[in-house]
Amino acid sequence: MSEEHVIIIGNGISGITVARHIRKLSDKKITVISNESNYFFSRTALMYIYMGHMKFENTKPYEDWFWEKNNIELKLGSVQSVDALSKTVCLGNDESISYDKLIIASGSKPIKIGWPGQDLIGVQGFYHLEDLHALEKNAPDNIKCKRAVIVGGGLIGIELAEMLQSRHIPVTLLVRENSFWNTTLTDGESAMLNRHITAQGIDLRLGVSLKEIHGDNLGNVKSVTILETKEEIQCNLVALTIGVTPNVDFLADSTIAINRGVLTNRYFETSVKDIYAIGDCAEQQLPIENRNTIEATWYTGRIMGQTLANTICGNKTEYNPGHWFNSAKFMDIEYQTYGIVNVQPAENHSHFYWKHDDDTMSLTFEYNKNSGEFQGINSLGIRLRHEVIDRWLNEKRDLEYVLHHLNKANFDAEFSRKYEKEIFNLYKSKVEL
Amino acid sequence: MAMKIHDNISMSLAKPDDLVLSLKLKWATGAASIGLGLLILALANIQLPQSNIILIISMLLLSFGVILFSHALYRNHISSNKNNGIWYNSITSRGLQGWMLGLVLTSFYIVLYFYPNLLGLGLNGQENTGLIHLFDALSLNLNGHNATQWFVYGTLYTLAILLFGYKFMLKYQKNRYQQLRTLSVMFFQLGFAFLIPELMSKLNSESSQLPYYDLKNIWPLNYAQFEQGRVDGFLNGSSLGMLLLAFSILSVFVISPILTYKYGKRWYCSWVCGCGGLAETAGDSFRHLSSKTLKSWKVERWLIHVVLVFVILMTVAVISTYLETDALQYWLTRDAFLVLIGALLTVVFSLTMIFKRKELAQDAQYAAIGFFVLILSLLGFHFFSIGSELFFIDAETLRSSYGFFIGSIFSGVIGVGMYPILGSRVWCRFGCPMAAVLGFQQRLFSKFRITTNGGQCISCGNCSTFCEMGIDVRAYAQKGENIVRSSCVGCGICADVCPRGVLKLENVSIIEGLNFPKIRKETKE
Ligand SMILES: Cc1cc2nc3c(=O)[nH]c(=O)nc-3n(C[C@H](O)[C@H](O)[C@H](O)COP(=O)(O)OP(=O)(O)OC[C@H]3O[C@@H](n4cnc5c(N)ncnc54)[C@H](O)[C@@H]3O)c2cc1C
Ligand code: SF4
Ligand code: SF4
Numbered sequence: 001m002s003e004e005h006v007i008i009i010g011n012g013i014s015g016i017t018v019a020r021h022i023r024k025l026s027d028k029k030i031t032v033i034s035n036e037s038n039y040f041f042s043r044t045a046l047m048y049i050y051m052g053h054m055k056f057e058n059t060k061p062y063e064d065w066f067w068e069k070n071n072i073e074l075k076l077g078s079v080q081s082v083d084a085l086s087k088t089v090c091l092g093n094d095e096s097i098s099y100d101k102l103i104i105a106s107g108s109k110p111i112k113i114g115w116p117g118q119d120l121i122g123v124q125g126f127y128h129l130e131d132l133h134a135l136e137k138n139a140p141d142n143i144k145c146k147r148a149v150i151v152g153g154g155l156i157g158i159e160l161a162e163m164l165q166s167r168h169i170p171v172t173l174l175v176r177e178n179s180f181w182n183t184t185l186t187d188g189e190s191a192m193l194n195r196h197i198t199a200q201g202i203d204l205r206l207g208v209s210l211k212e213i214h215g216d217n218l219g220n221v222k223s224v225t226i227l228e229t230k231e232e233i234q235c236n237l238v239a240l241t242i243g244v245t246p247n248v249d250f251l252a253d254s255t256i257a258i259n260r261g262v263l264t265n266r267y268f269e270t271s272v273k274d275i276y277a278i279g280d281c282a283e284q285q286l287p288i289e290n291r292n293t294i295e296a297t298w299y300t301g302r303i304m305g306q307t308l309a310n311t312i313c314g315n316k317t318e319y320n321p322g323h324w325f326n327s328a329k330f331m332d333i334e335y336q337t338y339g340i341v342n343v344q345p346a347e348n349h350s351h352f353y354w355k356h357d358d359d360t361m362s363l364t365f366e367y368n369k370n371s372g373e374f375q376g377i378n379s380l381g382i383r384l385r386h387e388v389i390d391r392w393l394n395e396k397r398d399l400e401y402v403l404h405h406l407n408k409a410n411f412d413a414e415f416s417r418k419y420e421k422e423i424f425n426l427y428k429s430k431v432e433l
Numbered sequence: 434m435a436m437k438i439h440d441n442i443s444m445s446l447a448k449p450d451d452l453v454l455s456l457k458l459k460w461a462t463g464a465a466s467i468g469l470g471l472l473i474l475a476l477a478n479i480q481l482p483q484s485n486i487i488l489i490i491s492m493l494l495l496s497f498g499v500i501l502f503s504h505a506l507y508r509n510h511i512s513s514n515k516n517n518g519i520w521y522n523s524i525t526s527r528g529l530q531g532w533m534l535g536l537v538l539t540s541f542y543i544v545l546y547f548y549p550n551l552l553g554l555g556l557n558g559q560e561n562t563g564l565i566h567l568f569d570a571l572s573l574n575l576n577g578h579n580a581t582q583w584f585v586y587g588t589l590y591t592l593a594i595l596l597f598g599y600k601f602m603l604k605y606q607k608n609r610y611q612q613l614r615t616l617s618v619m620f621f622q623l624g625f626a627f628l629i630p631e632l633m634s635k636l637n638s639e640s641s642q643l644p645y646y647d648l649k650n651i652w653p654l655n656y657a658q659f660e661q662g663r664v665d666g667f668l669n670g671s672s673l674g675m676l677l678l679a680f681s682i683l684s685v686f687v688i689s690p691i692l693t694y695k696y697g698k699r700w701y702c703s704w705v706c707g708c709g710g711l712a713e714t715a716g717d718s719f720r721h722l723s724s725k726t727l728k729s730w731k732v733e734r735w736l737i738h739v740v741l742v743f744v745i746l747m748t749v750a751v752i753s754t755y756l757e758t759d760a761l762q763y764w765l766t767r768d769a770f771l772v773l774i775g776a777l778l779t780v781v782f783s784l785t786m787i788f789k790r791k792e793l794a795q796d797a798q799y800a801a802i803g804f805f806v807l808i809l810s811l812l813g814f815h816f817f818s819i820g821s822e823l824f825f826i827d828a829e830t831l832r833s834s835y836g837f838f839i840g841s842i843f844s845g846v847i848g849v850g851m852y853p854i855l856g857s858r859v860w861c862r863f864g865c866p867m868a869a870v871l872g873f874q875q876r877l878f879s880k881f882r883i884t885t886n887g888g889q890c891i892s893c894g895n896c897s898t899f900c901e902m903g904i905d906v907r908a909y910a911q912k913g914e915n916i917v918r919s920s921c922v923g924c925g926i927c928a929d930v931c932p933r934g935v936l937k938l939e940n941v942s943i944i945e946g947l948n949f950p951k952i953r954k955e956t957k958e
Contacts, residue, residue, distance in 0.1 A: 013892070042891070042892045042893050042894055044891040044892065044893045045892075045893035045894050045895070048893065048894075048895065051516075051517055051518070052516070052517055052518035052519055052520045052521045052522075053516045053517070053519060053520070053895065053898070053930075054520065054894060054895070054898050055520050058894050058897070058898045059893070059894050060894075061892045061894065061907055061908070061911060063726060063727065166517040166518070298891045298892070299888050299889070299891075302888075303888075325887070325888065325889065327889050327891075327933045327934065328933075329932045329933070334932065334933070334934050336889070336933075336934060383886070383934035383937070384934075385886060385887075386886045386887025386888065386889055387886075387887050390887065411884075411886055411934060411937050412937075413608055413609070413610045413925060413928055413929065413937065413938070414609075414610045414925075414937075414938060414939075415609040415610050415613055416608075416609055416610075417609070
């Protein structure tokens with residue numbers, strides 16, 4: 001009997017992780033199809049190419065010989081549709097390939113909400129490799145691009161601001177909320193980032209949104225108008241980064257159930273037998289605890305890939321991601337989060353907040369007011385040890401224990417200044433009040 | 434509600450800060466060029482009046498240039514983004530300028546090692562001229578003799594570490610580990626490698642001739658450490674000499690293993706060593722050029738161990754020759770010495786194989802081959818040697834070929850000359866036998882490791898890109914594995930450039946390391 005053929009649509013972290021782990025566990029025939037790049041590269045590193053820290057070559061986590069050696073076939077091509085009846089995927093120019101099992105890992109795409117002028121030259125999102133090439137064309141330096149306007153204060157927006165600034169291009173950042181990323185961060189944290197971003201020379205506009213993009217008679221963008229103030233800002237680049245959404249348009253005509261993303265259960269099974277979905281494009285039918293049904297992060301894509309490989313290879317395994325964690329970087333300030341920290345403390349919960357005088361470091365602890373149980377932590381400017389915090393969450397430690405042992409969770413470089421004492425004293429002084 | 438936080442953002446093309454910056458950079462480059470130009474004039478043998486004053490002016494200009502340059506780039510520069518555009522700059526991305534710099538550096542080394550007369554060294558007792566003459570006054574002050582090419586080289590080398598060390602400290606000003614280790618390297622270079630030996634040689638008198646001795650320069654990096662001339666120097670140099678000899682043996686067999694056990698090889702490679710010191714400071718702009726391919730790792734393991742075997746053989750050969758020919762002078766006979774070395778090698782080899790087989794799975798072959806080559810050679814030395822002919826090889830030939838191929842060509846011409854092409858630690862990675870010994874210890878029994886922070890790695894590759902030793906750090910980090918690699922010099926830059934706080938250099942006790950509960954991360958590959 002010949003081995004089963006597994007086709008994976010998408011060579012991002014999710015698709016590649018599932019492919020690698022299937023290979024570890026079996027001899028199945030594996031084909032990975034991508035319309036983006038010949039080889040897996042790290043999307044999270046795109047910014048460093050533009051900034052000149054890395055070459056594209058450096059963003060590839062595996063050398064090119066790796067795939068052939070591990071007998072994973074890579075195919076450049078765009079899947080146009082999936083026929084679940086005949087179990088084939090259809091690429092352009094009439095090529096179709098049949099599968100025994102299909103894994104959809106097609107990732108995300110930038111959201112565009114139909115702004116007037118959004119198709120002008122110089123207007124772009126930032127997600128795929130081709131967006132990086134477009135940016136290199138639209139904003140190679142501050143002569144061609146005299147000002148850039150970024151619409152949306154999310155993680156990608158702030159990365160773009162940093163990137164453009166590395167080439168000395170003046171940046172205006174339009175943020176709809178009244179404070180940067182305050183849909184996720186607490187007020188104190190968000191306010192500190194407002195100050196940091198501004199101090200870096202970014203023209204941060206809060207509480208404003210884009211009304212319209214204007215072009216010149218050659219079809220190039222020349223300015224934008226702000227909805228709230230009617231102000232017109234001259235610019236040569238408009239980056240639309242208000243968020244991403246699952247990249248699943250090519251499945252519209254298939255029988256696979258889709259909401260925003262491809263709907264799956266906790267085994268990543270879709271509504272159609274032998275078809276699975278993981279990564280950014282997958283949507284859990286039922287939320288797992290209080291996680292989002294669509295998780296568009298690197299780590300979850302990786303964990304999903306590894307989990308699904310087990311299922312595909314006969315060891316049916318449920319998605320069980322453990323405590324939430326994530327990280328990001330806002331210009332110079334690193335951010336890590338573990339467990340749950342709500343913008344406003346949940347019912348019966350409270351926050352304990354410490355901020356360093358230099359305005360580049362802070363910690364926010366969420367805990368239960370009654371039992372004291374530690375729920376989660378946000379950290380800005382201080383590195384924390386994943387293992388230790390995860391253990392504390394498992395052991396349901398209380399806040400005082402956590403603060404008392406905080407040095408165990410410190411992950412900053414050796415000889416770094418430590419703030420645990422200061423933090424503990426602040427806590428004591430609050431308790432005594 | 435719309436609000437605007439900041440309204441004094443200049444809408445002009447280049448921000449005023451940028452103009453000031455570029456102006457500063459121009460001045461800095463100008464000053465440094467004049468400083469360098471003066472040295473070149475001297476090199477071209479153009480008669481300069483007041484050579485000692487010219488030297489001072491040149492050094493001041495060079496210092497002023499580098500310091501101003503560093504300030505312009507890093508001081509008060511709010512952003513800690515340190516490597517912007519490093520792959521766009523011709524000099525740091527193997528562009529035309531990079532190749533030209535490589536050419537200049539390699540030529541300098543070739544002239545230095547093989548044609549010092551071109552630098553103006555006076556041969557056969559003649560007066561120095563040119564560049565070397567420029568340093569005569571300084572040399573006279575420090576050690577009481579006219580300058581040699583080595584004095585010129587040592588001075589420039591030390592100056593480079595000090596100036597670029599300053600630049601490095603500014604560049605990594607937010608990281609105290611980087612600052613402290615750079616201070617340490619600067620201190621050891623200036624004090625131990627440069628000033629103390631120079632001053633010591635001034636103290637030498639007719640009756641006691643201590644060899645030129647850099648205390649921190651340990652065998653086998655210092656391959657000439659146990660040559661007859663030096664050992665005799667120690668032995669005749671009264672009690673201080675004996676002390677130094679004892680220290681140099683202790684540092685090989687006792688001090689360095691203990692320090693490596695506690696801190697990893699970084700205590701030497703990134704805190705003390707002058708070769709490492711230059712690589713970290715002057716070479717910092719080239720660290721990302723090291724190759725990360727699996728192939729280069731294979732080449733590295735072969736090369737560095739071949740050099741190690743070579744240096745052991747050469748040293749043993751040299752020592753046993755003088756033990757034999759001048760038997761009366763030493764209490765150790767040649768045969769006793771050979772047996773001693775053979776026994777030592779066997780003990781080390783067996784212990785490793787017994788206790789660390791698993792860790793060494795892949796390398797066991799190499800180790801076995803190396804071991805047997807050494808033992809056979811020792812036997813050969815014993816049975817087939819007459820006088821200075823050892824095993825049909827002349828010890829002196831062995832020594833001089835090591836000196837030529839490894840000591841000069843590899844460590845100097847290629848090691849430093851190729852900074853702009855192969856990256857800053859070519860010698861440390863592919864050639865240095867000291868690194869091989871310490872790396873072996875680090876791999877087998879050190880508490881040092883780079884810890885990976887759970888599942889936080891986003892596979893971006895900053896760590897691998899900026900690892901000067903060509904270690905593919907990401908390959909471990911993305912799997913949630915800690916990094917224990919013999920070649921890691923513990924420079925800490927991978928951890929510094931990681932945008933997600935994933936890496937930390939640590940000395941953990943083995944127990945502590947095992948104690949962490951497992952959390953979600955990828956399993957081993
Ligand atoms: C600039 C940037 C920075 C980021 N930084 C972080 C971060 O710091 N931390 C973090 O957790 N996450 C980050 N993310 C998000 C993270 O990159 C994504 O969550 C992750 O890449 C998703 O992986 P994936 O494999 O699910 O999908 P993708 O990486 O999107 O891969 C899907 C692939 O499938 C291809 N494809 C899609 N449709 C088809 C088709 N029909 N036919 C063929 N091929 C197709 C796509 O072209 C793409 O190559 C960042 C994203 C961006 C854009
Ligand atoms: S692994 Fe990190 S610490 Fe070790 S040599 Fe490479 S960059 Fe330096
Ligand atoms: S720099 Fe950090 S996040 Fe990036 S690959 Fe290395 S360890 Fe992972």
